[in-house]
Amino acid sequence: MFVGHALLAFAVAALVADWRGWDRRPALLVGAVAGAFAAVPDIDVAYALVGLLEWQALGGDLGAPAAFWGASRAVHRSVTHSLVVGAVAAPAFGLLAVRGRSARSRASHLAGIALLGALVAVALIWDGPLAAFVMILFVASGILVSRGIAWLSTLPPTTVALAALWGLWSHPWGDLVTGSPPDWLFPFGPPLLESRVILHPDPTLHLLGAFAVELATIAFAIAVAYRVTDRSILASVDRRAAVGAVYGVAALAVTPPTLEVSYHFVFSILGVGLLCGVVQDSYWRPFRARDRLLPSVDAIFETGLTTVAAVAVALVAYATVYLFVTPA
Known part of the structure; x- marks a missing residue:
């Protein structure tokens, strides 16, 4: 779901900017900021590297992926996924996006640092050193994004703050069907839900549904990018995407996937x-200035769209075979 979080925030922010009459570049830029x-x-999963280190040190029976995700459960979707934290962090990141070295800009930066420092202190007091460490990772990542925006763009700090708020608040909703519920109200209360939302009692169909939600989010982001850049989405879908239908046979050949074991799927x-998206004759074009081959912009758009279409076809084919052909 990591990609889906960013693409959903990008798509909605860019679509709203386009609806309000923004030009192409700033609309895409504010979408990219929200996505970032x-x-x-999800920087909190960095703590899961501890699981890999312990796995290597102890030589446990679990595989590396299981060790990684096992360690991540200690902190993932906790303090960094709180709507309360997002409401405080977003204006702080906006203050840190103020450009210049004047006394006013320095005061804005100090105010932003103070707000973010308060979040670290709250995490330490309410949930201990591990939560504070994860909050430091969250704060540092947000500062890096904010300062990068200030350096690379001319977006007003208020716009950065609004994009940050939308990005941080949109994130937790994508986790409802894939894992433990996020700690939405930290530090004021426990999670609103005690378990994930179940799309279907069959664990494989639940996974396929969650995968479909993620795929729909990616398709939505691509459709918004096509709209903002005035491209025709129907003209860009290559018939190679139909080859994805052969993936249906995988339902007969491999172990049915679940959220716990889904890597093979x-x-x-x-x-x-x-494979369906990249394999095409027109993908590469000469880049004369450096005498290298680079993909054209149109080819990148076509590749992304064809890839998503092929995965969608493959998903439908797999689900059809799983439902109607495989034994109960």
Whole structure:
């Protein structure tokens, strides 16, 4: 879901900017800023590297992926996913996006640092050193994004703050069907939900539904990018996407995936999509200035759209075979 968080925030922010009459570049830019901030809460999975270190040190029976995600459960979707934290962090990140070295800009930066420092202190007092460490990672990542925006763009700090707020607040909703519920109200209360939202009692169909939600989010982001850049989405879908239908046979050949064991399904279906999207004669064009080959912008758009379409076809084919052909 990591990609989906960022793309959902990008798509909605860019679509709203386009609806309000913004030009193409600033609309895409504010969408990219929202997407960057939407990715920041998942910095908490960095702690899961501890799981890999312990796994290597102890030589446990678990595989590396299981060790990684096992360690992540201690902190993932906790303090960094709080709507309360986002409400405080977003204006702080906006203050840190103020450009210049005047006394006013320095005061804005100090105010932003103070707000973010308060979040670290709250995490330490309410939830201990581990929560404070994760909050420091969150704060540092947000500062890096804010200062990068100030350096690379001319977006007003208020716009950055609003984009940050949307990105941080949109993030937790994507986790409702894939894992433990986020700690939405930290530090004021426990999670609103005690378990994930179940799309279907069959664990494989639940995974396929969650994957479909993620895929729809990616398709939505691509459609917004096509709209903002005035491209025709129907003209860009290549018929190679239909090759994804052959993936249906995988339902007969491999162990049905679940949220707990899904790597074989995810990597294989994405591989089919990438093969359908990238393999084309017109993908590369000469880049004369450096005498190198680079993909054209139109080819990148076509590749992304065809890849998503192929994965969608593969998902429908797999689900159809799983429902109607495989034994109960």
